[in-house]
Amino acid sequence: xxxxVAELHEFPDLGRTMQGIGAARxxxxxxxxxxxxxxxxNLDAEPAVIAEAFLGSLVGxxxxxxxxxxxxxxxxxxxxxxxxxxxxxxxxxxxxG
Numbered sequence: 001x002x003x004x005v006a007e008l009h010e011f012p013d014l015g016r017t018m019q020g021i022g023a024a025r026x027x028x029x030x031x032x033x034x035x036x037x038x039x040x041x042n043l044d045a046e047p048a049v050i051a052e053a054f055l056g057s058l059v060g061x062x063x064x065x066x067x068x069x070x071x072x073x074x075x076x077x078x079x080x081x082x083x084x085x086x087x088x089x090x091x092x093x094x095x096x097g
Contacts, residue, residue, distance in 0.1 A: 002067055027051050037094060050090070057086045 004018050027048065034047035043050050062079060 001063065023055060026055060030054065034094075043090070043094070054086060054090055058083060 004014055008015050028051075030051035031047040034050050045053075058079075062075070062082070
């Protein structure tokens with residue numbers, strides 16, 4: 001990520017390319033999944049917004065720590081716990097609870 005940001009001035013299309021192999025692929029798939037579940041209306045937002053908020057909750061702070069060189073030794077365990085917690089929060093709303 002740091003290399004990509006540092007080189008954007010020289011390679012302006014690099015950001016679009018990097019986005020295309022990550023979130024740009026995941027967001028539409030997740031939004032389509034949410035749109036197919038009428039219970040997603042419990043989240044009171046468009047499926048694309050919900051998908052972006054969910055993915056952001058998974059990567060936001062971890063990405064910041066990594067960019068600052070502050071990744072923790074137990075990073076994988078922490079990310080798995082974050083994924084489980086975020087998924088439970090969203091699933092609870094999808095189930096109407």
